[in-house]
Amino acid sequence: MTILSQPTVFADRHIGARRDADIAHMLKAVGYDSVDSLVDTAVPDSIRQATPLALQPALSEVEVLAELRGLAAKNKTAVQLIGQGYYDTVTPAVIRRNILESPAWYTAYTPYQPEISQGRLEALLNFQTMVSDLTALPVANASLLDEATAVAEAVLLMRRANKAKGAADAKTVLDADLLPQTIAVVRGRAEALGFEVEVADLALGLPDGDINGIVLQQPGVSGRVFNHAPVIAAAKERGALVTVAADLLALTVITAPGEQGADIAVGTAQRFGVPLFFGGPHAAYMAVRKGMERSLPGRIVGVSADSTGLPAYRLALQTREQHIRREKATSNICTAQALLAIVASMYAVYHGPAGLKAIAETVHGHALTLAAALQSSGIEVLHTSFFDTLTVRVPGRAGAVVELAERDGINLRPIDADHVGISLDETTTADIVARVAAAFGAAPAGDGTDHGTGAAFALAADTLRTSDYLSHPIFNTHRSETQLLRYIRRLSDRDLALDRTMIPLGSCTMKLNATAEMEAISWPGFASIHPFAPDSQTVGWRELIAGLEADLCEITGYDQVSLQPNAGSQGELAGLLAIRGYHLSRGDVQRTICLIPQSAHGTNAASAVLAGMKVVVVGTAGDGAIDRADLAAKIEAHKDQLAAIMITYPSTHGVYDADVREVCEEVHAAGGQVYVDGANLNALVGLAQPGKFGGDVSHLNLHKTFCIPHGGGGPGVGPVAAKAHLAPFMPGDANAAAGTGSMLPISASRFGSAGVLPISWAYVKLMGGQGLTEATKSALLAANYIAAQLDAHFPVLYTGAGELVAHECILDLRELTAKTGVTAEDVAKRLIDYGFHAPTLSFPVAGTLMVEPTESEDLGEINRFITAMVSIRQEIDQVADGAFTLADSPLRNAPHTAASLITSDWDRGYPREQGAFPVDSLRQDKYFPPVGRIDGAAGDRNLVCSCPPIEDFAADFTN
Numbered sequence: 001m002t003i004l005s006q007p008t009v010f011a012d013r014h015i016g017a018r019r020d021a022d023i024a025h026m027l028k029a030v031g032y033d034s035v036d037s038l039v040d041t042a043v044p045d046s047i048r049q050a051t052p053l054a055l056q057p058a059l060s061e062v063e064v065l066a067e068l069r070g071l072a073a074k075n076k077t078a079v080q081l082i083g084q085g086y087y088d089t090v091t092p093a094v095i096r097r098n099i100l101e102s103p104a105w106y107t108a109y110t111p112y113q114p115e116i117s118q119g120r121l122e123a124l125l126n127f128q129t130m131v132s133d134l135t136a137l138p139v140a141n142a143s144l145l146d147e148a149t150a151v152a153e154a155v156l157l158m159r160r161a162n163k164a165k166g167a168a169d170a171k172t173v174l175d176a177d178l179l180p181q182t183i184a185v186v187r188g189r190a191e192a193l194g195f196e197v198e199v200a201d202l203a204l205g206l207p208d209g210d211i212n213g214i215v216l217q218q219p220g221v222s223g224r225v226f227n228h229a230p231v232i233a234a235a236k237e238r239g240a241l242v243t244v245a246a247d248l249l250a251l252t253v254i255t256a257p258g259e260q261g262a263d264i265a266v267g268t269a270q271r272f273g274v275p276l277f278f279g280g281p282h283a284a285y286m287a288v289r290k291g292m293e294r295s296l297p298g299r300i301v302g303v304s305a306d307s308t309g310l311p312a313y314r315l316a317l318q319t320r321e322q323h324i325r326r327e328k329a330t331s332n333i334c335t336a337q338a339l340l341a342i343v344a345s346m347y348a349v350y351h352g353p354a355g356l357k358a359i360a361e362t363v364h365g366h367a368l369t370l371a372a373a374l375q376s377s378g379i380e381v382l383h384t385s386f387f388d389t390l391t392v393r394v395p396g397r398a399g400a401v402v403e404l405a406e407r408d409g410i411n412l413r414p415i416d417a418d419h420v421g422i423s424l425d426e427t428t429t430a431d432i433v434a435r436v437a438a439a440f441g442a443a444p445a446g447d448g449t450d451h452g453t454g455a456a457f458a459l460a461a462d463t464l465r466t467s468d469y470l471s472h473p474i475f476n477t478h479r480s481e482t483q484l485l486r487y488i489r490r491l492s493d494r495d496l497a498l499d500r501t502m503i504p505l506g507s508c509t510m511k512l513n514a515t516a517e518m519e520a521i522s523w524p525g526f527a528s529i530h531p532f533a534p535d536s537q538t539v540g541w542r543e544l545i546a547g548l549e550a551d552l553c554e555i556t557g558y559d560q561v562s563l564q565p566n567a568g569s570q571g572e573l574a575g576l577l578a579i580r581g582y583h584l585s586r587g588d589v590q591r592t593i594c595l596i597p598q599s600a601h602g603t604n605a606a607s608a609v610l611a612g613m614k615v616v617v618v619g620t621a622g623d624g625a626i627d628r629a630d631l632a633a634k635i636e637a638h639k640d641q642l643a644a645i646m647i648t649y650p651s652t653h654g655v656y657d658a659d660v661r662e663v664c665e666e667v668h669a670a671g672g673q674v675y676v677d678g679a680n681l682n683a684l685v686g687l688a689q690p691g692k693f694g695g696d697v698s699h700l701n702l703h704k705t706f707c708i709p710h711g712g713g714g715p716g717v718g719p720v721a722a723k724a725h726l727a728p729f730m731p732g733d734a735n736a737a738a739g740t741g742s743m744l745p746i747s748a749s750r751f752g753s754a755g756v757l758p759i760s761w762a763y764v765k766l767m768g769g770q771g772l773t774e775a776t777k778s779a780l781l782a783a784n785y786i787a788a789q790l791d792a793h794f795p796v797l798y799t800g801a802g803e804l805v806a807h808e809c810i811l812d813l814r815e816l817t818a819k820t821g822v823t824a825e826d827v828a829k830r831l832i833d834y835g836f837h838a839p840t841l842s843f844p845v846a847g848t849l850m851v852e853p854t855e856s857e858d859l860g861e862i863n864r865f866i867t868a869m870v871s872i873r874q875e876i877d878q879v880a881d882g883a884f885t886l887a888d889s890p891l892r893n894a895p896h897t898a899a900s901l902i903t904s905d906w907d908r909g910y911p912r913e914q915g916a917f918p919v920d921s922l923r924q925d926k927y928f929p930p931v932g933r934i935d936g937a938a939g940d941r942n943l944v945c946s947c948p949p950i951e952d953f954a955a956d957f958t959n
């Protein structure tokens with residue numbers, strides 16, 4: 001056995017081009033003799049940090065996993081009956097192992113390139129169909145972030161969509177039986193946007209005054225179930241729109257929102273097989289009535305056709321995306337919860353309508369049994385009609401009951417001194433029911449099937465569902481594990497994720513998501529903890545979170561970090577709300593102008609509007625930097641109203657602007673605050689700290705720089721980091737008194753999508769300060785190597801000092817397009833034939849490709865990409881030289897499916913071999929896309945966003 005003289009450190013596994021020979025080869029191409037000299041040239045001295053990162057030295061994978069086990073052991077698992085929107089559930093092992101823990105699913109990018117995303121698009125279409133069927137509303141989106149923020153999105157949608165006279169100034173009414181965290185989040189959004197919110201018991205009827213929209217909960221947080229149809233009809237008579245926050249499992253037995261007349265339904269799919277995760281990530285949902293689909297926030301998967309006329313899935317109505325609509329965007333939502341939505345959809349596929357209803361009836365049966373036991377012992381159950389949740393009145397004894405249950409390993413919901421909440425779920429057993437009854441001092445009734453006097457609590461006839469749901473074959477086929485396993489594998493084989501190939505996306509940082517980092521997320525000590533469990537049970541979670549917050553403070557140079565925002569867009573909003581709160585606390589109520597460079601991420605402008613600010617655009621100079629003259633003019637014009645500037649650093653153009661300190665100082669001098677968008681922090685870690693070179697607040701993308709995988713479009717975490725003067729205005733706890741006033745909650749749970757935080761915690765511990773810094777330097781070297789190798793073929797649009805780029809480069813195809821007609825999209829589709837995901841297409845400049853190799857790609861893979869791009873340039877030259885027309889070229893006909901290549905009537909102007917194997921290296925492990933190029937416009941004209949029977953779809957589409 002060979003014994004290594006020095007153990008391999010994790011950084012050697014994370015950084016792809018780690019060998020000295022590879023580094024020397026790349027440096028030679030770039031023209032530098034060392035990585036440090038390249039970095040010293042590219043990164044301005046004015047922002048460089050003076051000292052190395054003061055982080056714990058790097059640990060081994062074995063040590064990190066041991067520490068994580070220790071932290072998990074400090075959390076106390078219990079029978080979680082707290083409810084309040086979060087339920088324990090069973091994740092079928094076949095789904096956990098083959099989706100949640102499978103890199104084929106969790107390393108995929110958002111499906112903007114649909115031809116290589118057909119598997120996850122189909123799974124998301126299943127999710128939309130599931131939601132649409134259960135809510136009885138025709139159009140659903142492909143997930144939102146959590147239930148509370150989904151309700152907030154619904155409220156804003158009602159305010160946009162209600163065109164009745166006076167509706168714009170009318171109030172929004174929330175049912176008092178909504179989840180408390182939902183009420184807190186909606187109030188926070190309303191405070192920033194300046195509209196009135198009233199909380200009222202809608203079971204008693206509507207309050208007086210003009211109403212824009214109402215929000216109901218079914219079942220309510222108290223457990224109450226009643227027929228909403230009368231209050232919905234009354235609201236509509238008064239010109240209001242209606243949203244119902246509904247429990248999907250309950251909708252298998254109670255009337256759907258659409259059948260009661262609701263315009264919108266929202267909620268969470270968490271209890272469909274997604275672990276508690278200490279609050280998230282969980283897939284929220286939204287469904288709307290016909291006519292509202294073009295204002296629906298988030299992503300919609302639709303059905304179109306490929307170049308041969310075959311049905312093919314794609315993201316529909318993409319013009320709603322923020323990079324196009326900016327401050328006119330319907331929402332600032334960018335990331336969704338695709339991976340968790342896929343888990344939930346597979347849960348429905350596996351159980352089918354009968355299985356879901358059986359689970360619901362079992363849960364309801366246990367609730368009836370418990371209610372009967374309590375009633376027969378003289379204990380008052382507040383509502384006689386419920387699904388799974390009881391509110392029990394025990395005057396003066398609530399604390400003692402909750403404590404007694406906790407001693408027996410059961411968590412109940414303490415409401416106040418006199419009331420206790422109990423929410424049962426699919427993991428509840430007859431034994432648990434008996435133990436809960438005992439905690440109240442009641443004798444058990446029945447055995448879990450005989451409900452004794454439970455008939456007194458039967459659901460009212462006018463609340464019972466009679467309609468069918470999930471009738472599509474996809475929900476009625478995969479009953480056995482073998483069938484589902486093969487279905488999951490079939491879908492994953494249709495996709496191209498990071499486990500197969502480099503994903504060279506600029507601005508999105510598709511780097512290694514190491515297995516050791518991922519391993520802990522499904523451990524019960526982390527995954528089975530309720531977000532509202534007592535602090536005594538969450539010591540390990542809170543220690544991990546505090547440690548990660550401290551490390552992120554050190555890395556960014558800020559004084560405080562909140563991990564609550566569960567997406568980058570939410571981190572942006574949190575940072576801007578902190579700035580808003582700071583100005584208001586100083587009496588500067590007039591400071592509402594937010595300066596945003598023309599090149600900024602589109603979510604910046606949308607977030608500013610949601611924070612109650614007015615966007616003023618600052619021009620971009622020819623070199624991609626902020627136009628300093630225009631900036632000075634805008635500051636002078638708005639100096640008394642200036643709230644903030646939002647800048648991305650390095651810039652969206654992939655360059656370190658040398659004047660960033662001066663920009664920050666000019667804004668500060670005018671009384672404004674500086675928001676530094678952390679999307680490109682991958683190019684700063686260990687080299688520069690935004691909190692030290694002028695930033696007041698930043699959001700970070702843990703799903704980019706800190707290795708949480710993209711999961712096909714989410715989960716994400718977008719922490720907000722701030723200087724001390726903004727700390728009092730950071731996100732508050734929506735489930736506590738802090739959720740009001742200056743500390744506005746940004747999401748439903750205190751720590752947002754906590755379930756994926758062990759990934760970033762492990763990444764930082766595995767790399768240590770030195771490893772993180774080396775990763776940044778390696779990312780710069782890789783990007784500059786690609787830029788140097790491809791510049792002669794596709795000119796690099798922007799460079800900084802020394803003609804260097806940062807961690808990404810923009811390849812300019814506009815001149816080639818003008819000469820040949822070949823577009824950046826043609827190149828993107830042709831790259832599929834080479835086995836690559838496309839770079840970022842036409843952002844931030846139309847007609848370009850933004851490439852980011854990340855530090856995780858090795859030289860061989862980077863060279864494979866370069867070879868593909870050079871080969872594509874040769875094909876463009878063939879078009880220019882007249883070897884074949886553009887229409888008859890492999891570029892315009894890309895991507896090539898296997899079926900298109902074996903057709904007997906091949907009549908194209910290039911050989912089949914060129915279409916399939918343009919370079920010899922492709923012959924091994926060739927990826928063939930399942931569909932040809934997809935017709936996006938046709939899909940938008942014929943919006944189909946639920947599972948259509950193929951024969952019906954084909955007829956509709958042809959007509």
